[in-house]
Amino acid sequence: MKNYASEVYDVSDLQKILNIGRKQAYQLVNSNSFHTIKVGSRIKIPKAIFHAWLNGQQVATRTIQLNTLN
Template identity: 60%
Template sequence: MKNLESYPEVLDVSHIQQILGIGRVQAYQLVSSNQFHYVRVGKRRIKIFKEVFLKWLAGQES
């Protein structure tokens, strides 16, 4: 597992997969659950600020 600091400031769904050790479908389901803020760029790209994701992961409000 990579050090969290080595990930970019804006994450892709693939980064969420790597951080949590989950599959692609699970990662997309998590993002679409609206538990944390994300931005859709065009029709296919989803971006998540690393800070927002890590706060969610730690159980903090974003």
């Protein structure tokens, strides 16, 4: 089975890549500028979508909410 974990970023990854603070990173992922996936309380960002957005390409802007059973 393919490991998809390496194909997504966490909010903390965006902080490091963009050299921004935690609050700014959350504002960015909640701005609907690009596609995000919410798994419970965690936010995941597909790397391909993020890099397309970063390079100025038009990208999908929807958010998928996945509820987890804990």
